[in-house]
Amino acid sequence: GQQLNQSPQSMFIQEGEDVSMNCTSSSIFNTWLWYKQDPGEGPVLLIALYKAGELTSNGRLTAQFGITRKDSFLNISASIPSDVGIYFCAGQRSAGNMLTFGGGTRLMVKP
Amino acid sequence: DSGVTQTPKHLITATGQRVTLRCSPRSGDLSVYWYQQSLDQGLQFLIHYYNGEERAKGNILERFSAQQFPDLHSELNLSSLELGDSALYFCASSFGASGNTIYFGEGSWLTVV
Numbered sequence: 001g002q003q004l005n006q007s008p009q010s011m012f013i014q015e016g017e018d019v020s021m022n023c024t025s026s027s028i029f030n031t032w033l034w035y036k037q038d039p040g041e042g043p044v045l046l047i048a049l050y051k052a053g054e055l056t057s058n059g060r061l062t063a064q065f066g067i068t069r070k071d072s073f074l075n076i077s078a079s080i081p082s083d084v085g086i087y088f089c090a091g092q093r094s095a096g097n098m099l100t101f102g103g104g105t106r107l108m109v110k111p
Numbered sequence: 112d113s114g115v116t117q118t119p120k121h122l123i124t125a126t127g128q129r130v131t132l133r134c135s136p137r138s139g140d141l142s143v144y145w146y147q148q149s150l151d152q153g154l155q156f157l158i159h160y161y162n163g164e165e166r167a168k169g170n171i172l173e174r175f176s177a178q179q180f181p182d183l184h185s186e187l188n189l190s191s192l193e194l195g196d197s198a199l200y201f202c203a204s205s206f207g208a209s210g211n212t213i214y215f216g217e218g219s220w221l222t223v224v
Contacts, residue, residue, distance in 0.1 A: 031211045042113065042201050042215035043154070088154065095209040098144070098167055101154040 003027065006089050006102030014110050019076040021105040023089030031092040032065050032072040033099070038085045046087075047074070081109050114138065115216035117202050123222045129190040132219045134202030136183055142166075142205045143185040144213055145177055149198040160185055161208040192223045 006023045013019060023032070031050055035043035047058050049065035049072060056063055060077045072089055089102040114137035124130055136143050145157040147170075156169035160179035171177075174192075179185040189196060199220055203213040 033211065035215075040217075042115070042203075042217045044113065045212065045214060048212050090154075092211045095211070096167075098156040098159060098169055098210050099213065100156075103153050 003100050004089055004091055004102035006105055008105055009103065010106040010108070012108045012110065013079055015079060015081060017079055019079055019083070019107060020073065021087060021089075021107075022071060022073045023091070023102045024071040025091060025100075026070065027093065028069040029091030029100075030069065030094055032063070033090045033092075034061075034063050034072070034074045035088045035090060036085050037088060037104075043088055076107075079107075079109050081111050083107060084109050113214040113216060115202055115204050115214055117200075117216040117219050119219055120217065121220045121222075123224060124192060126192055126194060126223055128192050128223075129188065130192065130221065132187040132189070132200050132202075132221075134185045134187070134204075134216060136185070136202075136204030137214060140204035140206050140214075141183065142208050142210070142213075143179055143183070144203040144205075144210070145171075145185070145187050146201040146203065146215075147198050148201060148218070154201070157187070159208075159210065166208055167210070189221070194223050197221055197223045 034046045037043040047063040054065040086104040090099040116135040141162045157171040159167040177187045199218045201218045203215045205213045
């Protein structure tokens with residue numbers, strides 16, 4: 001089963017709005033990643049975080065590695081229709097361990 | 112395009128049958144990972160190979176097996192298929208064996224009827 005709690009499970013927003021989603025765990029992770037999956041395609045890596053407290057941006061996307069190492073956040077600013085998809089967080093406890101994925105946040109954007 | 116190639120893209124087969132899914136990693140990548148994605152279980156790690164050797168096993172059933180060949184492509188073999196094996200099977204690759212920054216293929220849709 002999944003060990004990462006991702007919320008919200010789904011969001012339906014208006015184009016132009018900002019979006020926030022997060023991922024929490026009862027365990028510490030040393031690496032956090034955020035992926036986006038479009039229908040019928042594989043997850044695409046958006047942002048990778050390697051250090052507690054790290055804040056990294058990729059265009060309109062910003063992700064943060066929580067100080068406690070038990071959570072991570074993804075923000076999307078000024079959403080556009082092509083932001084639609086499922087966003088997954090993933091954590092890795094240490095190098096060589098496999099990724100654990102959250103359950104995903106389904107984002108829907110109304111033009 | 113991630114550079115990871117998976118075939119076939121879609122497959123429909125009957126219960127009890129055996130199928131083989133194929134993956135070619137990105138050029139230069141030595142690691143191949145297999146994941147299963149189903150509606151109720153999300154993305155589940157199955158197995159990891161690095162340069163031909165098995166490195167880690169996750170929630171992979173005994174009816175499933177995999178291997179990585181000298182040319183670094185990998186195959187996932189699923190046998191005695193059950194209805195519950197219907198899912199998207201993803202292959203991912205990375206250069207090293209650290210297992211974090213991995214790149215996914217487009218997946219193989221398996222439907223067992």
